[in-house]
Amino acid sequence: MTTLLRVSDLAVAYGHIEAVKGISFELQAGDITALVGANGAGKSTTLLALSGLLKASRGKVEFEGEDISRLAPNQIVQRGVVQVPEGRAILTTMTVLENLQLGAYSRKDVAGIASSLEEVFALLPRLKDRATQYAGNLSGGEQQMLAIGRALMAKPKLLLLDEPSMGLAPILVQEIFRTLVAINRSGLSVLLVEQNVRQALKIARQGFVIETGRIVLADTGAQLLADPRVEAAYLGG
Numbered sequence: 001m002t003t004l005l006r007v008s009d010l011a012v013a014y015g016h017i018e019a020v021k022g023i024s025f026e027l028q029a030g031d032i033t034a035l036v037g038a039n040g041a042g043k044s045t046t047l048l049a050l051s052g053l054l055k056a057s058r059g060k061v062e063f064e065g066e067d068i069s070r071l072a073p074n075q076i077v078q079r080g081v082v083q084v085p086e087g088r089a090i091l092t093t094m095t096v097l098e099n100l101q102l103g104a105y106s107r108k109d110v111a112g113i114a115s116s117l118e119e120v121f122a123l124l125p126r127l128k129d130r131a132t133q134y135a136g137n138l139s140g141g142e143q144q145m146l147a148i149g150r151a152l153m154a155k156p157k158l159l160l161l162d163e164p165s166m167g168l169a170p171i172l173v174q175e176i177f178r179t180l181v182a183i184n185r186s187g188l189s190v191l192l193v194e195q196n197v198r199q200a201l202k203i204a205r206q207g208f209v210i211e212t213g214r215i216v217l218a219d220t221g222a223q224l225l226a227d228p229r230v231e232a233a234y235l236g237g
């Protein structure tokens with residue numbers, strides 16, 4: 001196994017309040033990794049720090065052996081770490097195609113962008129059917145797919161997802177998780193933040209449980225699913 005991302009003693013504060021209190025974990029290349037925990041545990045804050053959108057107050061983030069913790073968000077995207085934001089952040093008055101093209105803003109390889117678009121349409125065919133429609137007219141599930149498609153247009157090596165199943169009907173939740181598995185099979189590594197702990201751990205090889213800014217459990221997804229502590233706290237056991 002090859003370590004893709006190494007997070008060491010990462011802390012992030014909002015003013016005087018430390019939301020992430022010195023966490024350390026590693027992601028292996030080719031994996032789906034889940035970071036799960038309750039509302040307010042620090043999952044989103046962690047992702048925002050990995051993307052460079054929030055500054056760490058201490059600690060280090062290494063991607064493919066390079067310290068990326070002081071890089072600007074666009075530089076981090078160029079290294080191949082791309083986030084699908086919580087709440088999707090779709091541009092509703094632009095078309096589906098325009099939203100996808102925005103995802104490739106930092107790329108110059110015109111032919112590569114065109115082939116990425118074909119890959120996204122193959123993976124998410126409904127986006128192709130709706131390419132010329134305003135993104136605001138898509139359903140919630142389709143908007144989530146568009147947010148994922150837009151991130152893929154940046155040609156990521158590691159995709160960071162913040163609660164992709166949030167607010168979706170169960171059938172769409174299943175579809176999102178199936179899509180993530182397909183994306184992973186195509187060769188991308190995935191870091192998935194979820195409150196839907198059961199589904200996330202089911203598809204993740206490795207998982208971490210975060211509580212009030214600290215990682216309290218780390219194991220394979222299967223082991224965590226079977227762990228009575230996880231069961232009691234997150235699976236309604």
Ligand code: ATP
Nearest residue numbers: 014017019037038039040041042043044045046195
């Ligand atoms: P959620 O599922 O609600 O997004 P989370 O696990 O992602 O939960 P965070 O959003 O990272 O949790 O929040 C961690 C802590 O930081 C919480 O106590 C939260 O209230 C606090 N927090 C988050 N954003 C801010 C902010 N902009 N200013 C101050 N405190 C914040």
